[in-house]
Amino acid sequence: MQIGRFTIDTPVELAPMAGVTNRAFRTLCRENGGGLFVAEMVTSRALVEGNPETLRIVTFDEDESPRSAQVYGVDPATVGAAVRILAERDLADHVDLNFGCPVPKVTRKGGGAVLPWKRDLFTAIVRAAVDAAKPFDVPVTIKMRKGIDDDHLTYLEAGLIAQDAGVASVALHARTAADYYSGTADWSSIARLKETVKHVPVLGNGDIWSAEDAVRMVAETGCDGVVVGRGCQGRPWLFADLQAAFEGRPERVTPGLRHVAETVYRHGELMAEYFEDEDKGMRDLRKHMAWYFKGYAVGGDTRRALAMVSTLDELRGHLAALDLEQGYPGADAEGPRGRAGSPKKPHLPYGWLDSRDLSEEFEESLREAELSVSGG
Numbered sequence: 001m002q003i004g005r006f007t008i009d010t011p012v013e014l015a016p017m018a019g020v021t022n023r024a025f026r027t028l029c030r031e032n033g034g035g036l037f038v039a040e041m042v043t044s045r046a047l048v049e050g051n052p053e054t055l056r057i058v059t060f061d062e063d064e065s066p067r068s069a070q071v072y073g074v075d076p077a078t079v080g081a082a083v084r085i086l087a088e089r090d091l092a093d094h095v096d097l098n099f100g101c102p103v104p105k106v107t108r109k110g111g112g113a114v115l116p117w118k119r120d121l122f123t124a125i126v127r128a129a130v131d132a133a134k135p136f137d138v139p140v141t142i143k144m145r146k147g148i149d150d151d152h153l154t155y156l157e158a159g160l161i162a163q164d165a166g167v168a169s170v171a172l173h174a175r176t177a178a179d180y181y182s183g184t185a186d187w188s189s190i191a192r193l194k195e196t197v198k199h200v201p202v203l204g205n206g207d208i209w210s211a212e213d214a215v216r217m218v219a220e221t222g223c224d225g226v227v228v229g230r231g232c233q234g235r236p237w238l239f240a241d242l243q244a245a246f247e248g249r250p251e252r253v254t255p256g257l258r259h260v261a262e263t264v265y266r267h268g269e270l271m272a273e274y275f276e277d278e279d280k281g282m283r284d285l286r287k288h289m290a291w292y293f294k295g296y297a298v299g300g301d302t303r304r305a306l307a308m309v310s311t312l313d314e315l316r317g318h319l320a321a322l323d324l325e326q327g328y329p330g331a332d333a334e335g336p337r338g339r340a341g342s343p344k345k346p347h348l349p350y351g352w353l354d355s356r357d358l359s360e361e362f363e364e365s366l367r368e369a370e371l372s373v374s375g376g
């Protein structure tokens with residue numbers, strides 16, 4: 001998979017996930033297999049303002065290459081300035097732009113997955129990012145959804161606009177904002193995007209839970225690479241399976257509980273290091289516990305204790321008390337995990353659908369769209 005000047009041997013991207021894909025988690029994923037590993041999203045404004053937590057997000061391991069950051073923004077000038085900061089200060093080697101956020105408080109202001117509806121604004125944001133990155137040879141890519149809902153699809157047009165603007169690849173989460181995380185991703189839309197966008201790689205995203213799913217997505221859609229999100233939550237070894245599958249090897253990682261426990265502890269250590277604060281690190285680790293132990297026989301009390309862990313010592317104690325000889329539970333540890341939910345009628349600014357171009361009345365509301373963003 002080619003992303004600008006970077007050749008990625010395994011055609012796999014770790015999906016940017018706010019609150020999940022920090023440096024600690026990426027280290028675990030990268031140790032398992034190849035691919036492109038995208039950091040958590042940062043907002044363009046926070047970056048321009050030099051917010052300390054935002055600057056922590058765009059830190060990478062020394063051996064991380066390319067260093068891949070994701071930017072969310074709604075204003076071309078601010079996005080351009082943010083990308084310039086990342087490139088000029090040598091903070092990142094690749095910048096992905098997020099046009100996939102379906103959260104009502106963002107779409108209500110015209111941001112996230114409903115932004116590409118305003119063609120002129122979308123074009124201006126992508127161009128500003130590409131122009132800012134070009135002197136530094138930093139590839140810019142986009143990640144989007146299919147559109148607002150089935151009656152207001154934007155992805156084919158947005159893909160072409162982005163290609164014309166000079167992006168290095170386009171990724172599609174094959175759902176609309178209205179779909180949220182419900183149902184199954186519509187992989188046929190990835191095939192349509194691949195038929196439409198011919199000059200840059202097209203990456204497919206949505207509902208890859210196993211290496212077999214990834215290979216099937218490529219076979220069914222012709223996409224150049226896959227983007228894996230929830231499927232690797234609590235399963236960083238999925239990247240070993242993905243690499244094996246794309247190299248045509250049959251072996252798969254089927255960890256017993258001892259391997260899971262060792263990984264959780266290492267994750268804890270990496271978290272403490274990343275936050276430079278054991279307490280913060282443990283707090284952030286808590287959300288991963290249910291994902292790690294999905295399908296394993298671990299009692300309710302132990303699960304609760306693990307989900308409230310506050311020191312590495314405590315974590316070691318809880319993990320040591322598990323039945324570490326327990327083997328891989330098979331199907332119970334596989335399949336869908338993480339965020340799900342039902343379709344939601346997208347909240348939009350009043351009159352948003354009336355025109356494909358941006359008018360002044362939306363500018364104030366868009367500024368607020370950037371303040372409330374929280375993921376994709």
Ligand SMILES: Cc1cc2nc3c(=O)[nH]c(=O)nc-3n(C[C@H](O)[C@H](O)[C@H](O)COP(=O)(O)O)c2cc1C
Nearest residue numbers: 015016017018041173206207228229230339375376
């Ligand atoms: C917890 C969480 C946080 C996410 N944060 C982001 C984000 O910051 N930027 C983004 O583009 N997508 C974000 N997403 C969407 C994922 O990148 C991905 O598109 C989506 O989960 C579908 O892929 P999957 O079926 O493999 O999970 C997030 C998803 C989850 C579950």
